[in-house]
Amino acid sequence: MxxxxxxxxxxxxxxxxxxxxxxxxxxxxxxxxxxxxxxxxxxxTTRMARGDVRAAVLALLLEEPMHGYQIISEIEQRSGGSWKPSAGSVYPTLQLLADEGLIVAEELRGRKTYSLTDLGREQAEAASDRPAPWESSSPRDGGxxxxxxxxxxxxxxxxxxxxxxxxxxxxxxxxxxxxxxxxxxxxxxxxx
Known part of the structure; x- marks a missing residue:
């Protein structure tokens, strides 16, 4: 060439x-x-603030317990593919939330599954009136x-x-x- x-x-x-x-x-x-x-x-489309990962995890766990890969996949699906957080951002966030007493992890069918504690549920519910982090209001993020x-x-x-x-x-x-x-x-x- x-x-x-x-x-x-x-x-x-x-x-x-x-x-x-x-x-x-x-x-x-x-x-x-x-x-x-x-x-x-x-x-x-793929770079979100650290607080957005935290808010997304709490919002999803408010619905049901999930494992890490499931959280990543669910965020990608709900954002229409415009945001797929990396494992390097989700798993440290999960650990931080566990350290803060907002979530707990338990082995379920060979996977570490995360669920909200009572304190975590309070925080997630308090934030539930705001748009979820994967719901972008920017027209540049359109289809x-x-x-x-x-x-x-x-x-x-x-x-x-x-x-x-x-x-x-x-x-x-x-x-x-x-x-x-x-x-x-x-x-x-x-x-x-």
Whole structure:
């Protein structure tokens, strides 16, 4: 691929510095991560404040006891896929809530399941008149932005798959399709 293509579109280094002699799969995954973080920064879809994770956990546990993965999945589902908190934010929050005496954990069918204590139920009920953290009031977080973000990430994932397993001819075809797609996207933007 030529230098102009390598340096356009995904930051200052293109697809991880180019394809010649590099690992194209790793370069595509780097581009995928750049694209994903770009969408997340622009739409604010996955970065929520620490208090939002806490409020979401309390709101969900007010409904029923849950295990950690179930909490993560439920937040993602209720936010329409726009917010999926990481295990690295949910599990420390669960531990903090347990330390504060707001929740307790017990083994249930081989999983640590969390439920509210009386004090936790009081706090969760007191906050229940406010919108749940996954209910965004920002118009930028609407379905159209989520759809565009999802489509972009899926395109990057398909590109990465092709980079890992495609033939040289398929890679050349894909580069042509992606170049045309980029031009068409800029044409759409120019209309506005």
């Amino acid at each position: 030529d230098g102009a293509r390598r340096n356009g579109g995904f930051g200052t280094t293109g697809f991880g510095g180019g394809f010649a002699g590099d690992n194209p799969g790793a370069a595509i995954w780097e581009a995928l991560e750049q694209m994903r973080s770009s969408f997340e920064q622009r739409t604010g 159209q932005h989520r759809a565009l973000s999802k489509a972009g990430v899926e395109l990057a994932a398909a590109t990465a798959q092709l980079a890992r397993s495609g033939t040289p001819e398929q890679l050349e075809q894909a580069a042509t399709v992606l170049d045309e797609t980029r031009r068409r996207l800029y044409a759409i933007l120019a209309q506005g």
